[in-house]
Amino acid sequence: MNVPWVNLTIQYQNIRTEINSAIQTILDNGDFILGQDVAKLEEEFAAYCGTKYAVGVDTGLSALELSLRALGVEPGHEVLVPTHTFTATAAAITLAGATPVFVDADPETCNIDPAKIEAAITPRTRAIIPVHLYGLPANMDKILRIAEKHNLVVVEDACQAHGARYNGHRAGSLGHAAGFSFYPTKNLGAYGDGGMVTTSDSKVAETIRALRNCGQREKNVHELIPFNHRLDNLQAAILRVKLRHLDEWIGLRRKWGALYTQLLAGSDLVLPVEPHGYEHVYHLYVVRSQQRDALMASLKERGIGTAIHYPKPVHLQPYYLNGADRRGEFPVAEKICNEIVSLPMFPELTEEQVETVSSEIMGLGVPMASGS
């Protein structure tokens, strides 16, 4: 049995009538730019996340960049960011003109290690971007306490965490602002690029509305830096249909996550954790093995797709290295990157597929002890 690590077309087939009719309506109305569906999606997504405002933008990257700008991050400022994340988290800081300062990962959750944040704070530090990586919220109590003590703003990178909860509150409602991505494979994915900022701060929302639309607060008055970071109305219409299904899809991801965890419990793999008070939405189901490459190769031979999110921490990416040798600077993140592998995870998996993947792994017989 072939099991791909992700499949986007089954979901489209399941909701094809709803999607096609939403697209047809836009084509018939010619309502393409900052149209009715963008405004409605913003209301619906804010309500879903439990924030006062949501502002649609073109990507998750610009959601994060514009959040930082609206919160006053400028050249000369430093922003703390986990090095174990997708490069876009740090890129948002760079694009806002500030300097990313990396922090190592927590070995258990793979998220930013709160115990290592304070040592990275300097008089120039202005903000922290915790990432809810793989769909598991970061340790927000500790992060918010540090932020308050040092007068920092907190922008959540919720690009992998639509619908995740932390002490009952949704990702996106935990910091001063949050950035979401609607990249097609995300838990709520468009059929192209898209993004959203959530916040309960009216000034932040208003500034981002201007920034995304050529710097205009008022038509033809280009007051702020004139970006174009608008969310397409066509994508917004598609996302409104999909938002109605999101909780059902998260339920399925959680079901497959729990089943993997149950079936792989006897293996030597390090499995994902879900600490008390955290609700993981399993954007990715990531296990760890010291024999990661052998494990991936064996699964590939058996028709099972896997992926690595991500093979290199951001501080070791060429752009951020700029010729320096920084190996060993963040040892936990570097170790994690050498051990992680993402197993097939999408709502439309079947119980049989999850059982097949798990039993193939259990039957491999390669020593996979992580030794950690």
Ligand SMILES: *Cc1c(COP(=O)(O)O)cnc(C)c1O
């Ligand atoms: C996907 C993703 C982003 C960027 O989103 P885009 O919409 O592709 O710009 C940022 N951070 C994380 C953690 C992501 O997974």
